[in-house]
Amino acid sequence: MSLLSLLLRRRFGPFFATQALGAFNDNVFRFALMFLLTYTVAEAQGWDISLLTNLVAGLFILPFFLFSGIAGQLADKYEKAHFVRSIKWLELGIMLTALIAFSFEWWWLLLSLVFVMGIQSALFGPVKYALLPQHLHEDELVNGNALVGMGTFVAILLGTLLGGLLAEWASQQMMWIGWVVVSFAALGLLASYGVPPAAAGQPDLKLEWNLYRQTSRILQSAVQQRSLLLSMLAISWFWFMGSGYLTQFPNFTRSVLLADESVGTLLLALFSLGVGGGALLCGFWSRGQIELGMTPLGALGMALFSFDLYTQAQAFPGLESGQDLRNLAEFWAAGGGAIAVDLALAGLCGGLFIVPLYSLIQRRSPQAIRSQMIAALNVMNALAMVISALLAALLLSWLELSLPQFFLVYGLSALLVGLLAFKLAFDPLLRFLIYLLSHSFYRVRHRGLEHIPETGGALVVANHVSFVDALLLAGACHRPLRFVIDKEIHDHPLLKRFLQLAGTVPISSEKVDRANLHQAFAAMGAALERGELVFIFPEGRLTPDGEIQTFKRGVERILAAHPVPVIPMALRGLWGSWFSRAEGRAFKKWPKRFWSRIEVVAGPALQPEEVTAARLQQEVSQLRGDWR
CATH class of the missing domain: 1.20.1250.20 (MFS general substrate transporter like domains)
Structure with a gap:
């Protein structure tokens, strides 16, 4: 109101x-x-x-x-x-x-x-x-x-x-x-x-x-x-x-x-x-x-x-x-x-x-x-x-x-x-600064965030459109999100210290670094046991064409060991931004818009026994609709 x-x-x-x-x-x-x-x-x-x-x-x-x-x-x-x-x-x-x-x-x-x-x-x-x-x-x-x-x-x-x-x-x-x-x-x-x-x-x-x-x-x-x-x-x-x-x-x-x-x-x-x-x-x-x-x-x-x-x-x-x-x-x-x-x-x-x-x-x-x-x-x-x-x-x-x-x-x-x-209050301060930063780029509207529980562990998933997705989602949610991100991005010299302070979990594919993969799943499980919110982009990479890519089954593996509710979310309106891969690589093209309107939408929580990668992809697709 x-x-x-x-x-x-x-x-x-x-x-x-x-x-x-x-x-x-x-x-x-x-x-x-x-x-x-x-x-x-x-x-x-x-x-x-x-x-x-x-x-x-x-x-x-x-x-x-x-x-x-x-x-x-x-x-x-x-x-x-x-x-x-x-x-x-x-x-x-x-x-x-x-x-x-x-x-x-x-x-x-x-x-x-x-x-x-x-x-x-x-x-x-x-x-x-x-x-x-x-x-x-x-x-x-x-x-x-x-x-x-x-x-x-x-x-x-x-x-x-x-x-x-x-x-x-x-x-x-x-x-x-x-x-x-x-x-x-x-x-x-x-x-x-x-x-x-x-x-x-x-x-x-x-x-x-x-x-x-x-x-x-x-x-x-x-x-x-x-x-x-x-x-x-x-x-x-x-x-x-x-x-x-x-x-x-x-x-x-x-x-x-x-x-x-x-x-x-x-x-x-x-x-x-x-x-x-x-x-x-x-x-x-x-x-x-x-x-x-x-x-x-x-x-x-x-x-x-x-x-x-x-x-x-x-x-x-x-x-x-x-x-x-x-x-x-x-x-x-x-x-x-x-x-x-x-x-x-x-x-x-x-x-x-x-x-x-x-x-x-x-x-x-x-x-x-x-x-x-x-x-x-x-x-x-x-x-x-x-x-x-x-x-x-x-x-x-x-x-x-x-x-x-x-x-x-x-x-x-x-x-x-x-x-x-x-x-x-370091975590609330960091989240608030992220909110100010992310909402300076876009006019962000939030819908359905009441589905995020006030307490207790839960898994949160969303589509992956741009390099600022995590900032927008962290700024939108009133509880801290522990993000799981690609280890190569996590270890970038300009980002590593900040991402460590933010409590992110670096993850690699099994082919690249099997030990790190096991460490990442252990860190996610420990965070869920402590009652934290863990966030995953199940696509594993940015969309190259604006459409939602196939969700990987890592979510099912986490829930098998730590059955917690799963909240599907969707980002709408980011495709075509300077931070996305529309019309070429991100950051390599001239920005065409500023402070454009986007939405962060959350749906009702799914119980762990009803979650599959395919079901989550369907839920996120429905939340996103036709607006990429």
Whole structure:
């Protein structure tokens, strides 16, 4: 289902609006307050700006650490749509109090409300992510998370923009800020009444009020699934990094870029918009599957653009004598475009990093405790953000690092996470890069890929038309394929190292290298026993005329020793490409087409007892049809 059509569904649209309006209103309130404190109140009161901005961040984060445990239990115990509406009523009450506090400029009350807003957000967090798997089909979950990620960060963008503008426009009439946040709280409450019911996960759950015991119990469940624990740790690092960025932008704008509120608002907006764009891009590239290969790319991208941000900020020019803080036009003229691009692209990489991880946690968490698992994740996120705030205070106030150096330190953490993710998710990364490469040559349509089993060993076969067949098939399938390829091609000096990393199995004919043939069949059998997908081109060579050649009986030999399901597949539209043997040898003719339309089609699995080479050839021929 497309992203737009999902937004128009009642099972997703009202919830999307509810959570987006909530994130928007949070940021209008917090950043209006933060900009007022930074540019108006701190100077008048003689307060330390760096300490004050970290205090605001800490007050919002602390409730996630304190109350996420009980929030997860409440979300599992009660019907989720009703729970969402209760939380939105709480938000409306908080914003009515903020209206009074802004009207009388009661800064102590406004700082207290930051903490109370954190409580409201902590209550909403677990139900927000636990509700999605109940309303969305499995193949819609990544798109749903991508839209939620995009909506959240675009809401941060718009809320940040409006918060900054309100701090400037309403600095003398602060009650208008209160009226704005009350209005959007009311709109969020109205949207919440459109959220369809979602049954409680554990209606008979006995609430555990001890934070330590509850969080420890849920984390023990996560530890039993290594992928869950690693995903939770990676997400927590993202919020460590992201909160460090967002918290320091106002001070970075004023102290390093020597610019006014409009520039600070722009930088916050670009980072948030980048994350939202990265989330949407993740949804587009994922094709309904969890694509963990984006995770190392996202972390390494964040590191790269953090390093460049450090370089650009270090070289940023100072003010001329008597010049006021730069406005937006002056910032851009001074070379601020490079800094703006760095922040936007760092955000985009963050979106690619985080969406697959949230989707993995939702899919693999047991439904009965899914909200509690998300709550435990929120505790970890909160702890990471508190550590980030403490580290910022240590680096900036005590060690007296400059803000560019601060971003450099955070960039180094991204590099370490990216290298670790590269090691842990090498196969998904390789498959994702192959997908990007192969889909740059062609407009590829996939059909019937749901026939490929989610787990367990299976044999996959297809017709062999061109030298890029393996790339297209590896990019199309959501599980790794262990390809069996000709040993002569495997041992080519330019390809051998890459093919070894990809786990391919080299094979020769019995006449050429009998020992290698036996080794290849042993490697295929071992892979099938481990529950992997093994791929074979049964023709044994490229088609010379576009027609499917006779399938060899090696498939029958494999199945005799290792009876597993067989999935037939067909490539359509590749004959005539530069990589095929149409009109002469491949690569020897001038390319006549680029980005042409092709299809990868899979059929229902055949049981091993009904498979013969002739039967498989017939199945693949029917899948391919007349389109060569």
